[in-house]
Amino acid sequence: MNTADLGLPVSVPSTALFTDQYEFTMLQAALKAGTADRRSVFEVFTRRLPEGRRYGVVAGTGRVLDAVENFRFDEGVLGYLRDQGIVDEPTLRWLAGYRFGGDIHGYPEGEVYFPGSPVLRVEGSFAECVLLETVILSVLNHDSAIAAAASRMSAAAAGRRLIEMGARRTHELAAVAAARAAYVGGFHATSDLAAGFRYGIPTVGTSAHAFTLLHDTERDAFRAQVDSLGRGTTLLVDTYDVTEAVRTAVEIAGTGLGAVRIDSGDLLMVAHRVRRQLDDLGARDTKIVVTSDLDEYAIASLAAAPVDAYGVGTQLVTGSGHPTCSMVYKLVARAGSAARDAPLVPVAKKSTGGKQSVGGCKWAARRRDEQGVAEAEVLGTGPVPKSLVDRQLLTQLVKGGEVVAREPLDAARERHVAARTALPISATQLSRGEPVIPTEYLM
Amino acid sequence: MNTADLGLPVSVPSTALFTDQYEFTMLQAALKAGTADRRSVFEVFTRRLPEGRRYGVVAGTGRVLDAVENFRFDEGVLGYLRDQGIVDEPTLRWLAGYRFGGDIHGYPEGEVYFPGSPVLRVEGSFAECVLLETVILSVLNHDSAIAAAASRMSAAAAGRRLIEMGARRTHELAAVAAARAAYVGGFHATSDLAAGFRYGIPTVGTSAHAFTLLHDTERDAFRAQVDSLGRGTTLLVDTYDVTEAVRTAVEIAGTGLGAVRIDSGDLLMVAHRVRRQLDDLGARDTKIVVTSDLDEYAIASLAAAPVDAYGVGTQLVTGSGHPTCSMVYKLVARAGSAARDAPLVPVAKKSTGGKQSVGGCKWAARRRDEQGVAEAEVLGTGPVPKSLVDRQLLTQLVKGGEVVAREPLDAARERHVAARTALPISATQLSRGEPVIPTEYLM
Structure with a gap:
């Protein structure tokens, strides 16, 4: 894709610095420790909807794909990282060849979401995935709000x-x-x-x-x-x-x-x-x-x-009182070694204080009643129950680093109407309320 | 200035489309009516501070200067306006040569402001000034928040x-x-x-x-x-x-x-x-x-x-509850003809509903007491009282289209500390309150 098509009237030669410094220092430390190549799964989700809101709306997915495709390091960017002493020479050499080569699945743009919904799942080596945290969250948190x-x-x-x-x-x-x-x-x-x-x-x-x-x-x-x-x-x-x-x-x-x-x-x-x-x-x-x-x-x-x-x-x-979503990008599973076939181990932060997350790479499906009305957001880490196979929400967006799911903006717009229409009618009440369907975990 | 220095890692070849369509249609109509060249004064101000806030902070001024300098129309932009039928051919020809040639005065970056403070004043022909409304407000409303x-x-x-x-x-x-x-x-x-x-x-x-x-x-x-x-x-x-x-x-x-x-x-x-x-x-x-x-x-x-x-x-x-300021860009005076020496006439919207504005090109000064503590934001359209001449807040930023007041970011940072320190001590109380000094009009 021609980068000139990306952000006009502002062209984005690279999205590689829309990144918090710690992503680079973690990369450097993991490269040195030999853990950078461990296969990893990161999920984007929110722990809760903005207060009183009954559903969330996924937006920005198309922009995420642009950002991932253009996450590259040219001499200007590498020179900055070198001059500031942000990372060492081995890390700079690694970055010079960076190109995301993993897989991304996600809720398609315009779909609705609920607390816990894995709206995006990024899989690859720890190194290639960890760098994308900030730019992915910036796009999804802003656009979805x-x-x-x-x-x-x-x-x-x-x-x-x-x-x-x-x-x-x-x-x-x-x-x-x-x-x-x-x-x-x-x-x-x-x-x-x-x-x-x-x-x-x-x-x-x-x-x-x-x-x-x-x-x-x-x-x-x-x-x-x-x-x-x-x-x-x-x-x-x-x-x-x-x-x-x-x-x-x-x-x-x-x-x-x-x-x-x-x-x-x-x-x-x-x-x-x-x-x-x-x-x-x-x-x-x-x-x-x-x-x-x-x-x-x-x-x-x-x-x-x-x-x-x-x-x-x-x-x-300004998102009508909620200018950002609280989407986070969390490591939910990783291999125990850099071996290609090393099995994934679920991981999760354990501290108290409301910031726990649920480990494991998740599937998501929206269960509907006989009238076709949504009744629960079902998330799980095991096999998908037969009744929910056709109700799954995650679709593949990037495969081996290649974007496989570009679509016109009107497709997302139409999808949103369809998704909202399939929610219980109280979804569109303006008064404050709880999420219009519960999130259920099948673990 | 090299545009590559402007917005890296994102270069901004032109800021000319950070514009609401009505600015272009007003331009077209004014060109046809022969009123586009009337000398005009636009002021940026807020009618009120965000609820409970005791002072505002001007930020983004340096970015405004970047945006004005790079407000140009290349073939891509003109082609878009032509293809979409947004403006006619005479207007496109006028835009092709666009370069802001007027004057801009403003509160220097980091200064504090109050309701009515003319934080920016843009003077020139109606045509050249009207186009800058949206980009100037985007920058100041966001950055100041x-x-x-x-x-x-x-x-x-x-x-x-x-x-x-x-x-x-x-x-x-x-x-x-x-x-x-x-x-x-x-x-x-x-x-x-x-x-x-x-x-x-x-x-x-x-x-x-x-x-x-x-x-x-x-x-x-x-x-x-x-x-x-x-x-x-x-x-x-x-x-x-x-x-x-x-x-x-x-x-x-x-x-x-x-x-x-x-x-x-x-x-x-x-x-x-x-x-x-x-x-x-x-x-x-x-x-x-x-x-x-x-x-x-x-x-x-x-x-x-x-x-x-x-x-x-x-x-x-997200501006801690106030993600935007309510700054507006209002025509406050304009000449009655396109003649170079036609005198400026104050103008103001008169409808009810809290959206009135005060006509006339204003000076602004911060009156201080004997201890040097700010006691009022004084605005006027007549001569500046002798006692306030040294307390004036507006400085020239652009002269005849040339930026004359670039400064390092640290200058704005230091100015802010000085400006805030000179306010009454209740300025930094976190509890909700009224603006810490009143705005007085000398008309």
Whole structure:
């Protein structure tokens, strides 16, 4: 894959430094101790969902594949590690030839997950796997947090159009990933052109208050916008007086005006008033877009309002109260020697304090009832029960270092709808609750 | 400036698509209407601080300068805008020659701010300024949120060492900016090698639980680590039993062991126990590093514990409850015509609903009492009172499109300490409160 295709408008020549220093020092120590080649299995999972959330959404899997493919060490990176004395010469030589050659399985992108779900499993030598911890977690923790918020908003919007417009509220590149994750979670479009450019997500946007203020009158501004962008444009009507603005808008654009946008005030009340006014003026097909500090609760509260589309910013790109997931990357099994056929031994941290993990390489399946509704997330380390063989969740993403499961973003988006629909209906209740299905362990 | 120096390990050939679509459509409409060349002033400010916070911290200014310098349109970007029909041909021709040629003033990086503070002022033609809205806000909203959290943690740590280790909890490139902002806010080091590479921030790290679990015994793991990294390393002692691990650690590394790290359990109690044990074993200089889900409150609660360094992840990179600031980029004044000498007219949105802004190009100064303690953030549009001339906060960053105020990151870090120290002492109380000084308008 051409690296230029990877992160445009920002190209990522290498993802090898999106790494915590300890991964390199562990590598060095393991190389010296002769344990670096022990076959190892790392799993990504969360111990719990964010408080009150009923399901999680896997997002970022496609970006993980990009990151793994481009995890290479060029002279610039090796020179930095050498100059800083971060690792020794034997380790630098090992890194120079690095290329992940192992296997990765994972929940496909858009799938839902629950506490303990092994959303990603990375297998290979300890050395090749340990280096990927940080970059994999960065991608999955960020993207899944945004997708989870997007999914709740999309359930609340009940089919109405959702526009992601939070780029200005988050890091400029996090914004591109956020638009991608929001699309997976059910959003329809983004204002972020970098996301359109990189991922082909539909983009939208017309004007801000600055455009109205630039002109001598609101009428001048509306005329300038309609002259340039056509009657189908969306006019922003809350710079001065909404009622006057709506009247002016229809006078200038005619009843074929595309939409009006309301960005302040009591949206419920204003939307009703504007709808009546538009209808009275004959602009029955003119849509209403609302965009002021929305979250899933505000969207739900507007369900009965005559609103056609929601623009969501801050609360979407910050995960609506939960800007990150608590996914961890844990060694769950490893061989007792570097021999190729050495059997895997389950391992787990044992300290108290809520940070225990469950050892062993796990399969995962979602058990459904007779109506096809999910009833449990079942995880196990032994053989998969016959009844669950067809319900398994992990699919192979990387085989011997080669990515084998690229897919268009729309596939993840559709998968998410299907997965959410198969959950018990209380999954999409916005009120705080427990995970909508329990996690069961068959060990 | 070589663009390769900009965002490594990710090079940013152009920042021109970190832009919301409406900025381009407003440009097109203004070009057609003949209003694009009106001289304009945009200000970046927040209407309020995050709930309960007593001051904000400006961070990201240096990154804003990078972004403005590299806001250019190459064929790839123009081709995308053309293919998607986002703007028309005259606009594309205008964009092809784009280079910001105006002036930017701002609060210097590391300075504190309050509601209304004009932390950045961008002046030029409407056309050249309007395009910068999103990228400027992305950088400042993200970086300032992290720096504010870092500053509170740094006040709570009262001089003890603070290590940023949140890369895995946020987008991989947001992580690099977060490490930078944390450094400005008072952190001493980062685990993120990309941040070390890009910004020269000191990096640290030794090992994770996976390293212990990889080996047949904890003793094997400690020996491997000390063999490779030396006695001065930090051994992670909470994989199995902390007391046993500390004993083993000192047996293997001797009393010259650098440090032990505790990543779970009741840190207060465990730190005391471990300190006593280390002292009893003669390892009086061995330091204790704690790293489990810390925030400023947890850090403060450990003030009396024998802890030498704190590693902070999630709560730092997510802004400790406030992952973004609510900075906006508003047109506050513009000329009434495109004539070079047309006077500026203050403008402001007038709708109700808490989104009003104060028109006019503002100066800002921090008034101090006789002891030199800050007592008010004073903003005005008229002449600066004589007593405040020396207290002005805005400095020129860009002049006629040229960056004139680059500085090393340490300058911002030192400035922050000085600025915070000059606030009333209640500024660093962790409890919720109002902004520690009021904002006064002289209009």
